[in-house]
Amino acid sequence: MEKEKITKIYEDAEREVSEIDSSEKLQETKVKFLAKKSVLMSLLSSLGLLPPEERKSFGQSLNEVREKIARLFEVKEEEIRKVELQKKLQKEQIDITLPAKNMDVGGVNPFYVVKDEITDIFLNMGFEVADGPEVETDLFNFELLNIPKDHPARDMQDTFYISENVLLRTHTSPVQAHTMQAAEGKPIRIICPGKTYRRDDDDATHSHQFAQIEGLVIDKNINIGHLKATLELFVKKMFGEKREIRLRPSYFPFTEPSVEVDITCANCNGKGCSMCKGTGYIEILGGGMVHPNVLKMNGYDPDVYSGFAFGIGIERVAILRYGIDDIRKFYQNDVRFLHQYRKKA
Numbered sequence: 001m002e003k004e005k006i007t008k009i010y011e012d013a014e015r016e017v018s019e020i021d022s023s024e025k026l027q028e029t030k031v032k033f034l035a036k037k038s039v040l041m042s043l044l045s046s047l048g049l050l051p052p053e054e055r056k057s058f059g060q061s062l063n064e065v066r067e068k069i070a071r072l073f074e075v076k077e078e079e080i081r082k083v084e085l086q087k088k089l090q091k092e093q094i095d096i097t098l099p100a101k102n103m104d105v106g107g108v109n110p111f112y113v114v115k116d117e118i119t120d121i122f123l124n125m126g127f128e129v130a131d132g133p134e135v136e137t138d139l140f141n142f143e144l145l146n147i148p149k150d151h152p153a154r155d156m157q158d159t160f161y162i163s164e165n166v167l168l169r170t171h172t173s174p175v176q177a178h179t180m181q182a183a184e185g186k187p188i189r190i191i192c193p194g195k196t197y198r199r200d201d202d203d204a205t206h207s208h209q210f211a212q213i214e215g216l217v218i219d220k221n222i223n224i225g226h227l228k229a230t231l232e233l234f235v236k237k238m239f240g241e242k243r244e245i246r247l248r249p250s251y252f253p254f255t256e257p258s259v260e261v262d263i264t265c266a267n268c269n270g271k272g273c274s275m276c277k278g279t280g281y282i283e284i285l286g287g288g289m290v291h292p293n294v295l296k297m298n299g300y301d302p303d304v305y306s307g308f309a310f311g312i313g314i315e316r317v318a319i320l321r322y323g324i325d326d327i328r329k330f331y332q333n334d335v336r337f338l339h340q341y342r343k344k345a
C-alpha cells in the first residue's frame with residue numbers, strides 16, 4: 001500500500017517533469033514534489049508513526065525515490081537551461097552584414113586646412129607661432145609700425161575704431177611690435193596666423209573680416225635674399241614645385257624696400273589667361289625688409305640687426321589653391337560647400 005503510494009509519486013513526478021518547458025514551470029513543479037510541504041516530505045516526516053520494523057525499509061524507499069526525483073529535476077534543469085540560452089542567443093542576434101546607418105560626418109573648413117598647411121610649412125623651416133590681440137591700440141597697429149597719425153598710408157587700411165586709440169587690428173603686423181618688445185633684442189623667427197578687420201564692403205573678393213599670417217625674422221646679417229628664399233620655398237611647398245615667384249617693388253611704411261610677391265599662374269603656367277588677367281602671375285602676399293624705424297622703436301639697433309617681414313592672406317591662398325570664387329563662402333557654413341573639401345579619412 002505504502003509502496004504503491006511511492007511508485008505513484010514517482011510516476012507523477014516523471015510525467016510532470018517531462019511536460020516542463022520553462023524555468024518558471026520547473027521551479028513550481030520542484031516545489032510541488034520536493035519542498036517541505038510536498039507529499040513525499042510529509043510521508044518522510046510521518047515515518048515515526050510506523051511500527052519500528054517497517055520504518056527502515058520504508059524510509060529507505062522514500063529516500064531513494066526522493067533522490068530519483070531530484071535527479072529528474074537536475075536533468076530537466078540542464079535541458080531547460082540549454083533551450084533558453086539558445087532562445088536568448090537567437091533573439092539577441094545581430095546581423096553584422098547589415099549596412100551601417102549613414103552618419104553625416106562634418107568636414108574641416110578649407111580655410112582651416114590651408115591655415116594649418118601654411119603654418120606647418122613655416123614650422124618646418126624653424127619658425128615659431130606667436131599670438132597677439134585682435135583688439136589693438138593705435139600705437140601697435142600703426143605708430144610702432146612707422147605709420148604716424150596723419151600718415152596717408154592709414155587710408156590704405158579702412159579701420160574699425162572702438163575709441164580714438166582702440167581699434168580692431170587691420171593686419172597681423174602689430175604682432176611684429178609685440179614680439180620685438182617681448183624678445184628684448186634677441187633674434188626672432190615667428191609667424192602669426194590670426195584674424196584681421198577692415199571696413200570693406202563685403203563682396204566676392206572683400207570681407208570685413210579676413211585672416212593673415214604674419215612672418216617676422218630678425219637677426220644679424222639678414223638680407224632680402226633670405227626673404228626671397230623663404231617665400232620661394234613656401235610657394236613651392238604650398239602650390240607645387242613648378243611655381244615660380246616674382247618680387248615686384250611696392251610700398252609699406254614698415255618695410256623698406258617693400259615687395260609684392262606674385263606666383264606664376266597655375267592655370268596657364270605663366271602664359272597668361274583669364275584667371276591671371278593675361279599677366280601670367282597672381283599676387284599672393286606682401287613683404288619687405290623691416291624698416292630701421294620699426295627696429296629702433298621696438299628695441300633693436302638697426303646698425304646691428306636687420307630682418308624681413310611678410311603678410312600672407314589666408315583666404316587668398318585658399319581661393320587660389322581650390323579655385324573658390326567667393327570669399328564669403330568660407331564664413332557661411334554651407335554644408336554643401338564644406339563637404340566639397342572634406343578631407344578623406
Ligand code: PHE
Nearest residue numbers: 171173252286287309310311
Ligand atoms: N601688413 C601688410 C598688409 O596687411 C602686409 C605686410 C606684412 C607687408 C609684413 C609687409 C610686411 O597689407
